[in-house]
Structure formats: C-alpha cells, structure tokens
Amino acid sequence: MKIAIMGAGAVGCYYGALLALGGHEVTLIGRPQHVEAMNRDGLRLERAGESVFVPVQASTEAEGALDAELVLVCVKSADTEEAGRALRPVLGADALVLSLQNGVDNAERLQAALGRGVIPVVVYVGTDMAGAGHVRHHGGGRLVLGGHLALAKLFTRAGIPTEISSNVQGALWSKVILNCAYNAISAIAQMPYGRFADFPGAERVLRDVVDECLTVASRLGVTVPGDMHEVVSQLAVLMPEQRSSTAQDLARGRPTEIDYLNGYVVRQGEALSIPVPVNRTLHMLVKMLEKKN
Template sequence: MKIAVMGAGAVGCYYGGMLARAGHEVVLVGRPLHVDAVRRDGLRLQALAFDERLPVQASTDAAALQGARLVLCCVKSGDTETAAAQMRPHLAPDALVLSLQNGVDNAERLRRVLPQEVVAAVVYVAAEMAGPGHVRHHGRGELVLGQCSRGEELVQLLAAAGVPAEVHPDVRGVLWGKLIINCAYNAMSALAQRPYGELVQGQGVTAVMRDVVAECLAVAAADGVPVPADIEATVLRLAATMPTQHSSTAQDLARGKPTEIDHLNGYVVRRGEALGVPTPANRVLHTLVKLVEGRGPDG
C-alpha cells in the first residue's frame, strides 16, 4: 500500500519508518533539510531494538501524496488548516487521513477542509529527530484510533508493522486524556529544559501538576467529555515510564521553533473561558511558554 506522511517530524518519521520497514511504499513530505537527507541516505530509524536505514521516498511538495490510500497527518497543530489546503488537490477520493497530532480538535479542523474520511488518533510514542533524516525512538509507540470505515484493516496493517493499535468507541475522551498529560508535563518540561524523570523531582512540581489536572478535569466535565477515570494516576506515573523523555514543547523551544502550547494549555484556557471554568495554573504555564517562545533559542 502507498502510505504518505504529511509533516515528517519525529512522529511522522517513526510511524512512516515502521510502515516502510513492513514493506509498504512510504513517502515523507517535510522540510528541505530532512528531505535532502532522506533522499541521499534513506531514513535512519534508531529504535530500541534496531538501528536501520530505510529506503523511503521524500518530498517537500504535497503533490507526492497522489495515489496514497492512507495519509498520516503529523503537522503541528497550528499548521492544520494550511496542511489540509495543501493536501486537498492531491488526495485520492478514497484516501483515509489519520490525524496523529497533539491537541483534541485537529481531526475536526481537517474535516472542514477535506471531503475524505478523517480519523483522529491518540499517539503514545517517545521519539525525537536526532538530526536530518534521523529519528530516535525512546519508547512506546501505540495508537488509539477513532471509529472509521476501515478500522479493522488499519489495526491489522499497523500491528503487522509492529505498531499496537486499537479502535476506541469514544476517542474524544482518550484525546482529552492525552491532552491532560501534555498540559501537566509539556510546559514545565519546556521551561525547565528537563526530562520527565528529573522534572518531577523539582520542588512543587507534582503539586502544580495536580492543579493543572484538576482544572483540565473541570473543563472537560463542563464540556461533557468523559475523561478516563484514572487520569491523575496516569499523569503521575508517566515520569517513571519515560524518565529520559523531553516533551515536544521542550524540543521546540530548544530549537527556537514555534510550539503547540496554544493547542495544549492554551486550549484548556480558551475552553475554560467559554464554559465559565477558571484555569489559573494552565494560564500561567501557557503565558510563560509564550514569553520564552518569543525570545528564540538564544534569548
């Protein structure tokens, strides 16, 4: 099957690489630096159990999506509408678009632009771009998918590529669960530039996390979203399972790139305002990240 990745960062390269390793025809659409490296040397996927260079196609042009039956949309949340507009002229009518993005509303935003079937997915993977055309996998890798017409086919295809996946009847609640984890970790990891294991050892950090989670739960309840019951315990456990992981927000700040904080803590703040739920802890974290983001990597 031809599979395309729109937004070939760490997440897109990991899953694209795993699918290429399973024998699928994979094309990555990304930035010139990464595209040039992949064209020259292949995609280097450095995982826990192997380190391989994979022969995948790469392009800076969304026209490379032509003929793909499955498209993994992995662009930053702030680029969703732009990416959708770029993809639309090149997507086959029967293409399935899988949103592998942070935040809770990207699939909905894609559907406003694309006539194709769009499915939200919740991503649990620790990965980073270690250099041009080089993705390093630190752990996990499972996906939770929303219901769709090809759900069973997708689960089997991903499983055959070494990617555990399941279809969930209410993916919105699972997306919110991931959002809460990101709200608890990403901003503080970014501001401190510390991996999760070190972060939670900081004075007052777990107390702030509990405040953030409590606000998120209050907003979710007001919005009618059924969040997993054990989410607070899941948040507090995460550092032990990913002690060396830096959040994507931390990686963005370190490289002077725009972050997705507007679609994480910022989203909770906006929904809280709309629903009359106060979110002071999320507001402070969102504000601080935006201040640092504006300074650039050497500010």
C-alpha cells in the first residue's frame, strides 16, 4: 500500500518506519533537515538497543501524499487546520485519512479542514527525534482505532499492536488525561517520567489532575474506560526514561501542544463552571516557559 505520513516527527517517523519495514511504500512529509537526511541515508530507527536504516521517500511538501491510499496525520495540534488545507487538493477520492495526534478534537478539526471523513486514532508510544532523520523508541506503540477492522489488521501485520474501540471518545480522553498528568510536569521540571513520579507530593498532584479531568469528561457525557489513577501511576513504571513531547518542545524552543491538553480541560471546565485549579496552574506555567523561550 502507498502510505503518506503528514508530520515526520517522532510519532510519524516511528510508525512510518514500521510500515516501511512491513513492505509498504512510505512517504514522510516533514521539515527540510529530516527530509534531507532520510532521502540521503534512509530513516534511522533506534529501538531495543539496535539501530537500522529504513528506506523511505521523504518530501517537504503535501504533494508527497499524491496517490496515497492511506494518510496518517501526525502534525502538532496547532498545525491541524493548516495540514488539512495543504492535503485537501492532493488527496485521492478513496484515500483514507487517520489522525494520530494528541488531544480530543483533532480528528473533528481535520475533518472540517479536509471536507471528508477522518478516522481518530489513539497513540500510546514513547519516542523522540535523536537527530535529523533519526527516531528513537522508548516504549509502547499500541494504537486504538475508531472502527475499520481492515486497517487494524494492516497495522498489526506491520508489527503495530492495534485494537478497535467502540468508545473511541473515551479512549481519546484516556490519552488526554495521561498527557495532562505527565506532559506539563515533565516539561516544567525537564525530567523523565520515572524521576519526577517518585518526587514527594507528585502522586497527589497527579491524582488531582486526573480527578479534574474525569469530572469534566463526565459532565460532557464521556465514559473514560478503566481506572485512570492506576493507568497514570503505571506510565512512569512502563516508560521511566521518557520525557514528554511538551518537555522536548520546550527544550528545543518550539511551541508546545499544552493548549490542547491541560488548556483544553481548562476551557471545558470554564464552559461547564467546573473548577480545575491544578490543570490551570500547569497550563499557565508551561505557557510562561513558552514565552520565555
């Protein structure tokens, strides 16, 4: 299958590498320094102590998605509409579009920009870009799809554990709650999950963040599956060396996605008259650091 990845960052490159290794024709669309390195040497995938160079095509333009049968949109939340507008004139009528992004409403926003259906996907993976065209895997990799069994089978055959959910909105909220709990604190402290989770008082802060998010989700009519307090506490055990994407963005002087994580919960809380003081504080502190950068 011909597959395009719009947004050749850590998430896009990781899944692009696995799909290419699975025999698919993959084109990664991203920043010039990554595109140049990938076209010259291939995409470097580092995981489980090993490093391989994966042959891929790469482009800086949305035209790289021309004739693609499947398009994975992995851009930052703030770039969703721009990515949709760029892709709209080049997508074939039968192309399937998936949103592999943080946040709750990206698939809806992307759908409006494209004027066509978008399949939401929840991503559970720890990755970072270790250099130009060099993606490093820290753990995880599971996807949760809203419907479409054939796609789940395609990903699974490429070594990407994938499940179908009848409650994809709840699954999206589950991921957002994880992000709200870890991303801002990891960014403010510039610490990996395993280090700050054991810090005195961290467990209580994480619990407060989760409780605020669950209250907002409940009032919106969303059923969040599982025990989110247990899920949040286990993340630091499963990915002790992972720094959040927000921490990586701040360290590189780039805008973060915090407006679509804790900031989203703050906006929904305000609209519903629900106090969310911990999420509000974390959101404000990250925004201050963004401005300082």
